[in-house]
Amino acid sequence: MSENYVSSICGIGKLKSLQELHMFDLRDVSGYRIGELENMNELCKLGINRLENIKDAEEASSAKLCAKGRLTDLTLCWSNTDLRSTDLDENILDNLHPPKYLRNLSIKRCMGARSAIWMNNVNPIFNLEKIYLTDCLECETLPPFGQLPFLKSMTLSNMPKVKWIESKFNGNDKYHAFPLLEVLRIKKLEALEDLFEAGVAAEDGCLLPCFIELELFDCPKLKELPSHAQ
Structure with missing residues (x-):
């Protein structure tokens, strides 16, 4: 059964033993809202698209992502970068709090100016190994990703307002970013x-x-790199 076919199933939340849902396209109709995910607690890999179809923070929280203890791979996508409420995108992302065992996180086309609350505290995303952020056009500051102890790969693409990668340094001489x-x-x-x-x-x-x-492309204002990254 193709991935596209699975994502198009109305009332997919009834498949409570499903382990992979590569891209669930949200719609503003019954059977395709994000609340379908509430009891799908066996998911290991999950992608959610068209997050602009979520009406408010309460609806976003109905997915109960933080209760999915087996979830290790999460992709969160908005389908476009059209002008919309920055606050709404921020509130939606705040309420899509993943479980602490998440390994891979991708976020695409979020129009929030700030990061999600759960991303600004290392503990909820302590186990992340891979981060991919793209087309977040309004994002100004990034979370303290440098404090993630297991992070091995990070991709940042098309984020025109970000001035630096790691901005929160704890001042400890023994700290390794x-x-x-x-x-x-x-x-x-x-x-x-x-x-x-x-x-x-x-x-x-x-x-x-x-x-x-290091892969570097179209960063005209970048002044210098650490010596071992040159």
Whole structure:
């Protein structure tokens, strides 16, 4: 059975033992709303598209993503970057709180200016290994991803208002930003001035200690890179 066919099933929430739902297209009709996901607690991989069809934060929370203890791979997508309520996108993302065992997270076309509340505290996303953010045109500041102890790969694409990657540094000399990060891909971050906020990169050897691969494209304001990333 094709992935597209599964996603088109009306009342898919009845398939409570389903383990993979690659892309569930939300619609503003019964049987296709995000509340269908409420009792699908066996999901290991989940993609949700057309999040603009969620009316409010309460409806978003009805998916109960945080209760899906087996979920390791999550993709959250809006279908376009049209002008819409920045606050609504932020509130929707706040209420799509994933479980703590999540490994891979992708967010596409969110028009919120800030990150989700659960992303600004390392504990709820402690186990993340891979992050992919793209077409988040209004995003201005990123969460403290550098504090994620298991993060190995990060891709940031088409986020024109982001000025630096890691902005929250705890000031501890023993702190290593991105302690396991191996791959960093940065594309079309036109406002990016530095990988780290002023003062963060002063601690030699504390940044990107496991760094292997850098892909950099269309970041005209970027001033410099850590010496081992050049």
